[in-house]
Each structure stands twice: as C-alpha cells, then as structure tokens.
Amino acid sequence: MHALQLVRPGRLAWQSASVPVQAPGEVLVRVRYAGVCGTDLHAFAGRQPFLSYPRRLGHELSVQTVDLVPDNACAVNPYLHCSRCQPCRAGSTNCCEGLEVLGVHRDGGWAPLLSVPRTHLYPSKTLPAKVLALVEPLVVSYHAVRRARIQAGEPVVVVGMGPIGLGVALFARLMGADLHVCEARLDRRQASRAILDRDEVLSPGPTLERALRRVCGGDLPQVVFDATGSKAAMHVSFSLAAHGGRCVFVGHYPGEYSFYEPDFHRRELTLLASRNGQHQDFLSVITALEDGTVDVSGLVTHQYKPDQMPAVLPDLADTPGLIKALIAFS
Template sequence: MKYIVCEHPGEFQLKEKAAPIRKENEALLQINKVGICGTDLHAYSGNQAFFTYPRILGHELASVVLEIGKNDKGIKAGDKVVVMPYVSCGTCIACINGKNNCCTNIKVIGVHIDGGMQEQITVPSNILLLANDLSDDQMAIVEPLAIGAHAIRRANILPGETIAVVGCGPIGIGIMKLAQIAGAKVIAIDMNEQRLAYAKEKIGVDYIVKAGEHAASKISTITNGDLCTAVFDASGNKFALEACPDYMSHGGRFVLVGLSKGELTYTHPKIHAKEMTLMCSRNATTEDFEHVISVLDQFPTESFITHSVPFTEMISNFDNWLKPETGVIKATVNFN
C-alpha cells in the first residue's frame, strides 16, 4: 500500500509498504480522507514541539472499519468511524483522574507515532467513535473542532459572556463557532483580513479586530471598558500570546490553546491585579468529541474546507498550504 512520510523538515516522500496486520484490541481502518492541521504544517516546517522524524503525518481522519474484534461500542466492519488520535496509558495520574487527554505517556497519532497519511492503518479499538451519519468531510474536521470544544469546556463558558479568540485558523474558527453555540458573544482577532472576513461572514462572530497595537483599545470600546471575561489564544504566536492578558477583564480567564516552543514573558503586577486565571488546553476527551458530533450540523463545513486534493497530489500542493495568501483555511487529502 502507498503512504507519505515526512522524512525531514521540508521533505515528503511517497513510498509503498505491506498493509498492516491487526492485533488483538485493534481495528484495521481504510483511510478515506485526512485533514491537514497546524501540527502537520509545523512538523513539515521543522518547528513542531514533541516531534521526531521520519514520521507519517495525519490525525484528522475519516475512515471505515475493515476489521475489528468484539468491542463494547458495537463497532463492526463497514462502519464509518472518527478516530480520537490520543493513545493514553490508562494508569498514570492524569488518566486515573479522567484527563487522558494529557496522559503523562501520551502518544498522539501522526505526532509521536505514525499517522493516517496511508491507505490503511491499525489503531486501538477504544479510540474509535461511530460516525455512520457523518460525511467524510465532517468526519475529517471533528478532531480539530474537539480541540476547541475542550478549550471552551475548560474555561466554563456561560451564555452572555463576551470572549476574544486570537487566531482565525481552523482551531480558532472552531472555538468561535462552538462558543457561539454555548451562548457567548465573540470577538475575533487576527492579522489576516481575509480570515477576519471569513469569521464575520461565515461564522457570524459579533466583532472582528485586527491584531496590533490598537487591538486592546478597540476591544475596550466594544465592551464599554469591561474587556473580555475569557480570552483564547489559538495562534501559538509569542507576540499574540503575550498580548492576550491586555484583552482580558479583571477576574477573567486566559486559555492557551495554540502551542509556542519558546518562553513567554508577562508583567506580574498587571496579571496579578486582574486575578487572572491562566489555563492550558491540550487535545480533547471523548466528551468533547461527542459534543462536536452532536452539533456538527450547525458548522459551515463546506466553506471551512477550502482546499482538497487527491492523495497522490498532496506533496506538490503542501507548500501552498503554508501560505496565507492562498486563502487556505482547512485543506484535506482524499484517498477515494
């Protein structure tokens, strides 16, 4: 079978190998579609944390079960399934406390272990969710939306809150829409005017603000000086991350969803005066995936997926997906 491997930063190769053989408590899946996310882009560019080469990328998967043993979810051959790509140990302190999304021994498919950019893959049966009512396009975006759902649940967003989301990439857009579904008013912040326009026109955010030195004063004007009770960073950009507390109200929450490899600096008196709650949000849980599946009909999947190519054309197109000027929001790779 064919697969694509990222041998080194900036280098993909299309290769062939034998199809995998399913072990006990595993499922053999046929991959129909793979979503490309920021992790894949960063890995290809050489600036992804927790990453080694060579690696088969791909963890946003639309798949069909080819083989599976007895399982407590009643999944059988022929079923469409969403893959929760976080393989946890089940025995560490995080797993015992129900936080397997940040397991101390976590292995993320497509990051720590080889992912779905191949025609078939075997995965543990317990990380599958039935998705027979979803299209391949919908299945391929459940995982990034679940990232947003987890962040919103971490922040305990309530109806009527005014929140800010920094970064109008796929994760940020997901947070915006899911926050709206939770009843919040949303301010979208980004440097890219095309993506801000998408957030306004397709997601329906309440306000858009261009990032920069005047962003905080604009947010203050929008909120009558109160600022935002929760601020989510979905950019992973150092300068954006360090500016986020300026958008946050006294008593507010700052949620780090995007990942930066470097150090961040904050002025302690400024964040202390606001009694800022700082929290990180990593991956997602079964609860988050199930929530996304239940509200996916409210998400504009068709406009969200802006680029889609056959598997054999991925390598020649990947460089373009690194360029904001191409208008890419979510790219997908098709196997059928």
C-alpha cells in the same frame, strides 16, 4: 500500498509501504480523508520537538472500518493514553504523562489503511466523510471552550481565526458567549465573516483594546482565547483579559514565554492551557455536528490527492484563503 512518508524535515514522499499489522484491540480502517494541520507543517519544517523521522503524519482522520462492521464511518481519536498515570486516572487522558499521538509520536493516517484501537473510533451514521475529518480539530476547540467554563452572556474574544480559533468561536457562541473575534490576515478575516455569519472581525494593533471596549460595553472581555501560537499575539491576548478574567492558550508557542507578574496578580487572572481533547469532547462534538447546532461547512477550503502532497505541502501555509486542507485517500 502507497503512503505519505515524512522522510526527514523538508522531504515528504508518496512511496510504497507495508499494510499495517493489527495489535491486540486494534482494527483495520480505510482512510477516507485526512486533514492537514499546523502540527504537520511544523513537523515538515523540523520544528516539532516530539517527533522523530521518518514519520507518517496524519491525526485528523475520517475512516471506514474494513472488517469490524463493514462501511462504518468513523472519526478517530488519535490521542493514545496509558490509562494508568494520575491524569488518566483522573479522566484527563488528553494530557496523559505517556501520551502518544497518532501522526506525531507514532505513525498516523496519511495512508490508505491504518490500524487503530477499537476504543478510539467514533462512529456516525449521518455525518459526511469530509465532516468526520474535522472532528479532531473541532475537539481541540471544544475542549478549550469547556476549560473556560463560559457563562451565558459573558464577553469573550477569540484571537486567531485559523481552524482551531474558528471552532472555538463556534462553540463559545453555542455556550451563549457574547462573542468577538480578532484576526490579522485579510483572507482569514473574510473567511471568518462568512463562516461565523457576522460583520465585525477585529484587527490586532494599537486600537484593539479600544475596539474591544467599544464592543464589550466599555469593559474588557472576561475570557480571551489565543489560537495563534504566536508569542507576540499571546502577549497581547494576555493583556486583554478583564480583571478577574480567564485567558486560555489553545495555540502553543514552542519556546519560553514570560509575563510581568504584577499584570497577572493585579487582575487576579486565571491562565489556562488547553491541549487535545477527551472522550466526552469527541461525543459532544459529534452530537453538535449531527444536530446541526454548529455549521462547519465553510471550514474545508482545499482538497488534494495524496500524490500531490509532496509538491503542495512546502507552501501550503501561504495558500490564499486556506482554512483547512484535506487529503482524499479514498
């Protein structure tokens, strides 16, 4: 078979590869669609600290079992946890001390075939194959919303309307939040109006705090989600949470981040990181998609064939209107 291989930073190749060998407990799956994510772009640019080269990327996967139950369509949980460390024993498998993520720490699914632990497959009888490729990024969003413990009617702002921020907005609204969103890029502002079916998308800048107070009845939001991964934006997000509020960093910034402690203490702020997701997040996301309580039909904006990717990937982030790109393997 052929597979996409990230040979070294800046060089992706569609090249011949051996058919994966199944380890105990694993099953062979045929990849239908694989998402392209910010993590993959960081890996391509050589900015992903946990990744060694060569590496096969791909952690947002829609697959079909080959020999288990034929044609069983599944999403894949790419977070391989150890089950033994303290966080695993406490159920926080998403931040396992020895976590290995498919497509980051070990080879992932940018290939027609993949071997995955049977326990990490999440079947759905009804969801289309393209939607199953969105389950993993939506799990990241859902987990962040669950971390925030949103109360019905609480004013919430989500900063950054990429795929993760859009997912956070969809699930926060589902939890009953009084939702507001903020995005800098014009194309993403337009896309988020359509996907979230709302008129108002706030802009970052000197008037943001005033605009937030206007839409939150004079107050600041109780919960601020930052899904930008930008240090400057995270500083602004940190400053926008109300006294007694929560600030959730969903996007991560690969470097030092500091804040003026009295701003944190005076407001008795709760600062939360959110990383990956857990078993129950996968189940909840699939249920929400199957029930139709969230509509993700606008998230997939671009689709490519695998052999197009070496030419497409270098400039993908600058593609106008891009929310989520999928690679169609079969």
